[in-house]
Amino acid sequence: xxxxxxxxxxxxxxxxxxxxxxxxxxxxxxxxxxxxxxxxxxxxxxxxxxxxxxxxxxxxxxxxxxxxxxxxxxxxxxxxxxxxxxxxxxxxxxxxxxxxxxxxxxxxxxxxxxxxxxxxxxxxxxxxxxxxxxxxxxxxxxxxxxxxxx
Numbered sequence: 001x002x003x004x005x006x007x008x009x010x011x012x013x014x015x016x017x018x019x020x021x022x023x024x025x026x027x028x029x030x031x032x033x034x035x036x037x038x039x040x041x042x043x044x045x046x047x048x049x050x051x052x053x054x055x056x057x058x059x060x061x062x063x064x065x066x067x068x069x070x071x072x073x074x075x076x077x078x079x080x081x082x083x084x085x086x087x088x089x090x091x092x093x094x095x096x097x098x099x100x101x102x103x104x105x106x107x108x109x110x111x112x113x114x115x116x117x118x119x120x121x122x123x124x125x126x127x128x129x130x131x132x133x134x135x136x137x138x139x140x141x142x143x144x145x146x147x148x149x150x
Contacts, residue, residue, distance in 0.1 A: 003091070003132060004014050005047050005143065011040035013134075017113055029105055039105060042098075046106055049142040060085055070094060102141075109140045 014036040017023065023030040030036070045055055064085040065137070070093050072079045084090050114135035121130035137143050 005134075005137070006046065007040055009053075010043045010047075011036060014043070014110075015039055017117070021113060027109060030113070030124045039101070039110075042101060043106055043110065043138070046102060046141045047137040047143060049144065055102075056095055056098060060091060062096060063094055106138050107141075113137045114138060 001136070015033070016034060018030065018033055021027075024033070025031075030039070045058070063070075063083040068083045069080045070083045070090045072081070072089075072093065081090075083094065112135075114133065118130055118133040120134060
């Protein structure tokens with residue numbers, strides 16, 4: 001794993017994992033390779049310790065500026081409308097989607113694959129030569145290994 005954590009490195013690793021672990025057929029939320037850019041962006045700012053408030057603001061701004069769609073299920077029927085940053089229901093839907101992606105994809109799915117990859121590297125190269133295990137960064141949302149007691 002590269003020591004430098006930035007968007008490009010995150011995207012490169014996710015693209016490699018997409019092929020290596022056959023995500024197209026094994027991971028519903030990662031089936032489309034195009035979605036990896038979003039997850040690389042999210043992974044980069046999550047690992048680099050940006051606040052949840054900042055991540056939410058960036059997500060809402062992106063959805064607004066790029067005229068993204070928001071999906072609702074009304075009486076079991078899927079409905080899609082353009083995101084309206086002034087509509088509290090739309091905003092809450094996007095925040096919920098973001099939290100689900102952080103919890104479900106970054107902190108669970110990616111963490112599992114990064115741990116597996118690190119274990120494989122450790123078995124082949126030895127733990128001291130395997131590099132840094134990004135799974136811990138994904139779990140905690142920071143690269144800071146110092147935890148202060150409050």
